[in-house]
Amino acid sequence: MNKWLFTGFLLISLYTPQEAPARPLKVFVSILPQKYFVEKIGGDLVDVAVMVEPGASPHIYEPKPKQMVALAKTHIYFAIGVPFETTWLKKIAGTNPNMLVVHTEENIEKIPMKGHHHEGRELEGDHHIIKDPHVWLSPPLVKIQARNILQAFLKVDPAHRSLYEENYNSFIQELVVLDAEIRAAFKSKDKKVEFMVFHPAWGYFAQAYGIEQVPIEIEGKQPKPAELQHLIQYARERGIKVIFAQPQFSWQAAQAIANSIDGQVVFVDPLAADWGNNLRQVAARFKSALK
Numbered sequence: 593m594n595k596w597l598f599t600g601f602l603l604i605s606l607y608t609p610q611e612a613p614a615r616p617l618k619v620f621v622s623i624l625p626q627k628y629f630v631e632k633i634g635g636d637l638v639d640v641a642v643m644v645e646p647g648a649s650p651h652i653y654e655p656k657p658k659q660m661v662a663l664a665k666t667h668i669y670f671a672i673g674v675p676f677e678t679t680w681l682k683k684i685a686g687t688n689p690n691m692l693v694v695h696t697e698e699n700i701e702k703i704p705m706k707g708h709h710h711e712g713r714e715l716e717g718d719h720h721i722i723k724d725p726h727v728w729l730s731p732p733l734v735k736i737q738a739r740n741i742l743q744a745f746l747k748v749d750p751a752h753r754s755l756y757e758e759n760y761n762s763f764i765q766e767l768v769v770l771d772a773e774i775r776a777a778f779k780s781k782d783k784k785v786e787f788m789v790f791h792p793a794w795g796y797f798a799q800a801y802g803i804e805q806v807p808i809e810i811e812g813k814q815p816k817p818a819e820l821q822h823l824i825q826y827a828r829e830r831g832i833k834v835i836f837a838q839p840q841f842s843w844q845a846a847q848a849i850a851n852s853i854d855g856q857v858v859f860v861d862p863l864a865a866d867w868g869n870n871l872r873q874v875a876a877r878f879k880s881a882l883k
Contacts, residue, residue: 617749620663621670622677623650625728628867630670632763633741637752649840650674663687668744673697673725694744696737697727703795729862730796731771738763770868774801774875785882788827790837790846793862808845815845824852834881836860
């Protein structure tokens with residue numbers, strides 16, 4: 593009798609105290625850095641797929657058929673306001689009426705995506721102001737995105753509130769540390785300094801840390817010969833020796849300027865998967881170029 597009682601007790605102890613783990617939430621994000629944010633908050637509770645594949649541009653991306661099929665089994669889609677969403681987000685939402693679509697850039701005040709000055713005007717013109725979508729490159733703004741991500745998880749999966757909130761708090765602390773590190777790196781500068789980039793992806797980063805980007809192109813538009821010459825002269829006058837480019841864009845114009853100023857092209861990737869370490873490395877490269 594004691595043997596059977598012990599066996600029954602053992603079976604009860606195996607099944608009652610622990611809740612059976614839920615299957616991971618199927619989640620889609622638009623770009624790789626978002627995967628970093630979502631996994632920090634969702635942890636093992638989420639399975640994250642990325643729409644814009646490595647090496648592709650979020651400006652002109654078109655979802656693959658297999659991705660559209662996968663959306664039918666997706667619980668949450670995290671948008672971020674990159675250009676391809678203008679065309680595709682409604683179609684993406686239409687694949688799955690039960691999928692929650694979350695705008696992680698909500699509550700972020702976007703800044704104009706400015707071109708360089710040339711003869712007193714902006715490259716984009718007076719009547720066509722483009723809002724900068726690169727909100728994921730500023731740690732202070734990522735705090736807002738993290739909050740939006742947390743709220744989505746709490747809505748879809750409230751049973752795991754405590755885990756999501758614990759992960760969220762840890763991630764916020766990571767952002768605080770990263771922000772402090774980068775802020776300290778540029779604090780010693782006694783005046784606003786400039787760095788030249790091919791594609792103007794770093795406006796929010798520059799705004800957060802008191803530096804300024806000088807873009808070569810905007811929205812894929814190459815500079816005209818007169819504008820290119822203006823940029824070369826601009827770089828010479830300010831002692832700029834490094835032109836920053838990113839892997840997803842053609843960078844011949846950047847190389848042409850670098851050759852003319854006896855400088856070099858250095859690659860920085862705003863879409864790197866390891867967002868935290870990447871931002872540290874980019875900050876170090878910017879600081880080195882500003883010396």
